[in-house]
Amino acid sequence: MISRRDTIAGYLLLTLAALISLGPLIGVVVLALGEPGRVGIKLDITQATNFGNFADVWEKGDFGPAILTSFIITTTVVVVSVILSVPAGYAFALMDFPGRTAIFALLVLGILMPLEAMIVPLFLDMRRFNLDNNYWSVILPQIGFSVAFGAFWMRAFFVQSARSLMEAAWIDGANSWRTLTRVLMPLARPQMLTLAVLFFVWNWNDFLLPLVMLSGSDLQTAPMALVTFEGARRTDFAYVGAASLITIAPVVIVFILLQRSFTRGILAGSVKE
Amino acid sequence: MSLSSVSVTAGGRPTSSPRKRAPGEPRSIGYLYILPAALIYAAFVFAPFLHSIYLSFFDGNGITRMEFVGLANYVDIATNPTLRSAFFHAFELIVFYSLIPIAIGLLLATALHRSRIRGVAFYRTALFLPYVIAPTAIAVIWRWILAPRGPLNSFLEAVGLGFLARPWLGDFTWALPSVGMVGTWIMFGLVLALLLAGVQKIPNDLYEAARLDGAGPWMEFRAVTLPGLRYELVVALVLTMTAALRNFDIIYVMTSGGPGNATVVPSYLVYQQAFKVAQIGAAAAMGTVLVLVIIAVNLLVARAGRGER
Numbered sequence: 001m002i003s004r005r006d007t008i009a010g011y012l013l014l015t016l017a018a019l020i021s022l023g024p025l026i027g028v029v030v031l032a033l034g035e036p037g038r039v040g041i042k043l044d045i046t047q048a049t050n051f052g053n054f055a056d057v058w059e060k061g062d063f064g065p066a067i068l069t070s071f072i073i074t075t076t077v078v079v080v081s082v083i084l085s086v087p088a089g090y091a092f093a094l095m096d097f098p099g100r101t102a103i104f105a106l107l108v109l110g111i112l113m114p115l116e117a118m119i120v121p122l123f124l125d126m127r128r129f130n131l132d133n134n135y136w137s138v139i140l141p142q143i144g145f146s147v148a149f150g151a152f153w154m155r156a157f158f159v160q161s162a163r164s165l166m167e168a169a170w171i172d173g174a175n176s177w178r179t180l181t182r183v184l185m186p187l188a189r190p191q192m193l194t195l196a197v198l199f200f201v202w203n204w205n206d207f208l209l210p211l212v213m214l215s216g217s218d219l220q221t222a223p224m225a226l227v228t229f230e231g232a233r234r235t236d237f238a239y240v241g242a243a244s245l246i247t248i249a250p251v252v253i254v255f256i257l258l259q260r261s262f263t264r265g266i267l268a269g270s271v272k273e
Numbered sequence: 274m275s276l277s278s279v280s281v282t283a284g285g286r287p288t289s290s291p292r293k294r295a296p297g298e299p300r301s302i303g304y305l306y307i308l309p310a311a312l313i314y315a316a317f318v319f320a321p322f323l324h325s326i327y328l329s330f331f332d333g334n335g336i337t338r339m340e341f342v343g344l345a346n347y348v349d350i351a352t353n354p355t356l357r358s359a360f361f362h363a364f365e366l367i368v369f370y371s372l373i374p375i376a377i378g379l380l381l382a383t384a385l386h387r388s389r390i391r392g393v394a395f396y397r398t399a400l401f402l403p404y405v406i407a408p409t410a411i412a413v414i415w416r417w418i419l420a421p422r423g424p425l426n427s428f429l430e431a432v433g434l435g436f437l438a439r440p441w442l443g444d445f446t447w448a449l450p451s452v453g454m455v456g457t458w459i460m461f462g463l464v465l466a467l468l469l470a471g472v473q474k475i476p477n478d479l480y481e482a483a484r485l486d487g488a489g490p491w492m493e494f495r496a497v498t499l500p501g502l503r504y505e506l507v508v509a510l511v512l513t514m515t516a517a518l519r520n521f522d523i524i525y526v527m528t529s530g531g532p533g534n535a536t537v538v539p540s541y542l543v544y545q546q547a548f549k550v551a552q553i554g555a556a557a558a559m560g561t562v563l564v565l566v567i568i569a570v571n572l573l574v575a576r577a578g579r580g581e582r
Binding site for chain 2: 006007009010011013014017018020021022024025027028031043084085087088090091092095096097100103106107109110112113114116117118119120121122123124125140141143144145147148150151176201204205207208211212215222223226227230237240241243244247248251252255256259260262263266267
């Protein structure tokens with residue numbers, strides 16, 4: 001019993017909600033295209049033609065190297081974390097070995113633990129081994145956090161959908177590695193893609209870890225470059241707006257292209273059961 | 274980087290119970306499969322976590338010798354007004370990050386449960402976007418919106434509410450709610466999308482039955498909608514409360530804890546104490562308490578979710 005009035009009201013409410021979500025972002029686009037160097041901040045869409053702002057900011061804020069650093073760190077983390085999460089989830093789901101439950105519980109704890117709880121010794125140890133101010137000082141902890149979630153996520157998939165398939169493969173005489181790579185992984189592709197998208201978004205956006213680890217060097221990630229740039233040019237809002245858009249662009253593009261994978265990841269917790 | 278949608282399902286489904294003998298090869302080959310992930314996790318997450326707990330019983334700057342002080346750092350957190358206020362601020366932020374978005378989400382999801390919406394993908398993309406964008410960029414954007422001569426104040430002046438305009442982030446009373454509002458903006462779309470997905474899965478028969486029993490809108494909400502959204506609510510609570518309790522990036526960029534100490538939160542204090550004033554033990558203790566609070570809150574939510582019904 002769906003009345004037209006309900007449906008129209010539904011569209012209106014949802015459109016309003018979407019506008020509230022998008023409004024500030026649309027505002028920033030107009031801002032970023034405005035005339036640079038003006039402190040007075042009147043948004044004027046007819047003046048939003050200064051596409052050169054992006055080139056200026058790219059140059060002045062050292063965004064080229066920062067985006068490159070972010071890409072190196074994030075892609076490494078994404079690739080390695082997905083590769084390590086799949087076999088871990090597989091073993092937790094389908095194999096039996098002493099200590100399995102305990103190890104899994106410890107690993108899942110990592111999903112809840114905030115970086116703040118280990119950032120101090122992490123920094124001290126990295127410095128002791130001369131790893132601070134180095135890509136690895138960001139990459140390795142990010143992989144550690146990512147595989148905690150990744151093993152959990154892949155295990156949930158393998159538990160649900162793989163047991164009977166795996167038994168069939170076993171009857172056919174395939175060993176556990178072949179079963180994983182030939183039979184299960186082709187099926188798990190959507191789940192792996194979701195993991196990759198989530199890992200990309202989280203680790204690209206991560207700020208505290210690179211801030212602590214890289215602050216003694218010339219290396220900076222895109223969010224760090226943005227914060228530095230904003231600190232130096234507080235009032236030059238057009239430039240600051242352009243810098244924000246440069247920083248978020250890769251994540252927004254990935255998100256829009258792979259929206260389904262991402263929402264599946266977030267909504268999954270509720271879909272189960 | 275957290276994302277705890279997980280813990281919920283983990284709670285719901287017992288993980289162990291060796292149902293059948295695992296196939297393939299000797300079962301201890303399982304260790305080989307988990308080894309690389311477990312090693313990196315142990316070395317770069319878990320060991321530092323334990324090390325941090327250990328450090329929290331010491332005083333020092335991390336370079337010269339550390340002095341054992343027992344529970345002094347924890348006593349400080351309980352008694353020092355600034356340190357203690359950080360946790361009160363974090364709890365206040367939960368109102369903005371969790372409760373307001375969930376209230377809005379429940380209201381809209383209830384209003385929308387009977388309408389068939391097409392183009393869900395578009396709405397979902399829009400609603401999720403604030404959650405996906407780097408918090409640092411969100412903070413920068415909202416610093417502009419809330420600036421003394423920023424769009425919010427000009428808007429208020431334009432509609433004749435100029436007396437409400439103020440330097441939002443420089444105001445002792447309004448700085449924390451302003452930061453909280455940003456949290457509401459980040460979270461409400463996510464929560465709404467979650468609850469909408471949930472409400473659409475509630476069988477229509479249940480609503481019919483409630484109506485036949487003479488239930489009004491409020492009873493219908495209490496008896497059908499709310500129980501039907503139990504899992505979605507748990508996920509929403511876990512995600513938003515964890516975000517409210519952490520929240521380093523937004524505070525660091527928007528207010529640096531100021532004005533005065535009006536917006537200090539635990540995660541900001543961890544950073545400040547460790548890397549600005551070199552009080553390693555105090556920072557570690559703050560981090561440890563923060564973990565305990567986050568775990569406690571998550572357990573509570575998971576239990577409430579399971580207990581209902």
